[in-house]
Amino acid sequence: MTNNVTGTAFIVAELRAEENAEPNPLYTDNVVKIWLNEETKKTASEITQNSPAAKEMVKLRTKYFDDVLSNQILGGCKQIVILGSGLDTRAARINGEGVLYFEIDDPATLQLKAKTLKANKISANVRYIPGDYIKDGLISLLKQSEVDFERATYFLWEGNTTLLAKKDVIFVLEQIRDNFQNFRLSFDYMSEQVILRTTGYQDINDYIDKYESMYAPWITGFENIETLAEDVNLKIIDRFSTAELHQQYRPQLSLESNLFKFYFVCTLENAVGCVSPKR
Numbered sequence: 001m002t003n004n005v006t007g008t009a010f011i012v013a014e015l016r017a018e019e020n021a022e023p024n025p026l027y028t029d030n031v032v033k034i035w036l037n038e039e040t041k042k043t044a045s046e047i048t049q050n051s052p053a054a055k056e057m058v059k060l061r062t063k064y065f066d067d068v069l070s071n072q073i074l075g076g077c078k079q080i081v082i083l084g085s086g087l088d089t090r091a092a093r094i095n096g097e098g099v100l101y102f103e104i105d106d107p108a109t110l111q112l113k114a115k116t117l118k119a120n121k122i123s124a125n126v127r128y129i130p131g132d133y134i135k136d137g138l139i140s141l142l143k144q145s146e147v148d149f150e151r152a153t154y155f156l157w158e159g160n161t162t163l164l165a166k167k168d169v170i171f172v173l174e175q176i177r178d179n180f181q182n183f184r185l186s187f188d189y190m191s192e193q194v195i196l197r198t199t200g201y202q203d204i205n206d207y208i209d210k211y212e213s214m215y216a217p218w219i220t221g222f223e224n225i226e227t228l229a230e231d232v233n234l235k236i237i238d239r240f241s242t243a244e245l246h247q248q249y250r251p252q253l254s255l256e257s258n259l260f261k262f263y264f265v266c267t268l269e270n271a272v273g274c275v276s277p278k279r
Helices: 007-021 038-048 053-074 107-119 133-143 166-179 192-196 202-214 225-231 242-249 258-262
Strands: 079-083 100-105 126-130 153-157 183-190 235-241 263-269
Touching (some): 007 053, 053 153, 053 263, 079 133, 100 133, 133 166, 166 225, 183 192, 192 258, 202 258, 235 258, 242 258, 242 263
Parallel strands (some): 079 153, 100 126
């Protein structure tokens, strides 16, 4: 894999790309293949071999976030901020007139993205913001990048919260709340029971142990998103377990793992908000 770019970025990209081969795919991502090769395929296979549900959960959350993002843009939201964007392809896949993306991640990842997109002649109206939105400060990074704090903004925070300290997750929410008057924010999170190994399901514990032995530990989960939203004075627009998304998106298939019950996606907003997601 490319030096200095986190392996998880390639794994998620590989799992997301698999959906393209389905007869009736939940979404189409023809961009992601530019970063994939035999090495990324092998690594993704190793991490998912004892939990086929892992790849399905990535696909389900991709579909959910794609839908919410598309509806924000259709409703007139022109400013999109992606935190810890990794090899996200939405700036190239989901756009519209006047829509501008801002992506925050480490310099190596963003350099790889910019270079590879250019080499493949793939255009995206995106401004890359190299930095760590925790250590460097989210608002400080955004101010340096000419983000319009008065403009309706949609924040996408995918695949990050389990890897951050709970206080940092809360601080990010508070920073956005205190600096943007009109926004929506979507993110995914694990139940705290998963982090504490108290779900009662050995297959979940086995999967976490395998993942953490290869990559980073999962350190934060939330048992009650309603309490979190209330604590940071935000409104819940919707919240779904991936089990519910699976039932909605693939009603003909049975669930493969207990983990679906403990992995969630949600969308929050301040008092004003952008537009209501159409479901």
